[in-house]
Amino acid sequence: MKVATPQQVDAGQAIYNKYVLAAYDLLVLGISCQLLWRCPARKMKDHYNKFISNNHLDVGVGTGYFLDHCDFPSKKPRIALMDLNKNALRYTAERIVRYAPEVYCRNILDSISIPAENFDSVGINFLLHCVPGDFSEKGVIFDHLKAIMNPHAVIFGATILQRGVSPNWFAKKLMNFYNNKGVFSNQYDCAEHLKRELDIRFSEVSIEIAGCVALFYARK
Ligand SMILES: C[S@@+](CC[C@H](N)C(=O)[O-])C[C@H]1O[C@@H](n2cnc3c(N)ncnc32)[C@H](O)[C@@H]1O
Numbered sequence: 253m254k255v256a257t258p259q260q261v262d263a264g265q266a267i268y269n270k271y272v273l274a275a276y277d278l279l280v281l282g283i284s285c286q287l288l289w290r291c292p293a294r295k296m297k298d299h300y301n302k303f304i305s306n307n308h309l310d311v312g313v314g315t316g317y318f319l320d321h322c323d324f325p326s327k328k329p330r331i332a333l334m335d336l337n338k339n340a341l342r343y344t345a346e347r348i349v350r351y352a353p354e355v356y357c358r359n360i361l362d363s364i365s366i367p368a369e370n371f372d373s374v375g376i377n378f379l380l381h382c383v384p385g386d387f388s389e390k391g392v393i394f395d396h397l398k399a400i401m402n403p404h405a406v407i408f409g410a411t412i413l414q415r416g417v418s419p420n421w422f423a424k425k426l427m428n429f430y431n432n433k434g435v436f437s438n439q440y441d442c443a444e445h446l447k448r449e450l451d452i453r454f455s456e457v458s459i460e461i462a463g464c465v466a467l468f469y470a471r472k
Pocket residue numbers: 261264265266268281311312313314315316317318334335336337340358359360361376377378379382383
């Protein structure tokens with residue numbers, strides 16, 4: 253198995269500076285999701301609402317849009333934020349300050365330990381396509397997260413695929429551009445390989461394809 257270089261890992265998160273974060277909701281979740289990836293943010297919000305718990309860890313938080321807009325089962329959920337990028341952590345923590353989130357700066361490709369209780373739900377929305385390697389290499393992410401999930405906890409999210417889907421001309425161009433820059437690493441990503449990695453580690457696994465996006469969940 254290949255190990256991602258620090259440069260490859262860095263490229264997957266370095267772009268999220270304060271300017272990119274300020275434009276992210278409109279450009280990525282608004283325009284790109286609707287027109288290029290053909291999976292509207294509304295659909296991902298519905299996915300959050302199905303699986304979010306009152307004891308939730310979100311990894312690869314970006315701007316925290318879904319945490320801000322989804323419906324938690326109670327008014328006082330425990331929420332933890334995990335990301336390698338401190339700008340994203342700060343932006344999201346401020347946005348959902350009403351929930352007093354725990355904040356952890358971690359590289360999800362390294363094994364994870366935190367000085368706190370395990371979680372009942374873990375969201376990894378739009379994280380996997382930013383992490384270097386193919387799914388056999390990215391699979392360690394599920395090992396790292398499984399270790400901090402309670403029995404029967406659920407992991408869920410969405411990821412942009414490049415194989416086995418039909419991106420339009422603009423989507424193909426943008427995906428190639430992002431892959432060349434290292435912002436995306438999804439040139440080998442397909443639903444079968446994602447399912448294989450989830451099946452190895454979880455008992456209940458489901459993947460739904462919407463446009464170029466795989467929406468998935470898996471239970472311990
Ligand atoms: C495309 S954004 C996703 C934002 C948000 N979850 C959403 O659905 O809109 C990807 C996030 O993953 C983070 N990230 C990328 N590589 C990472 C790594 N190796 N470890 C932890 N976080 C990482 C980035 O910093 C960024 O916040």
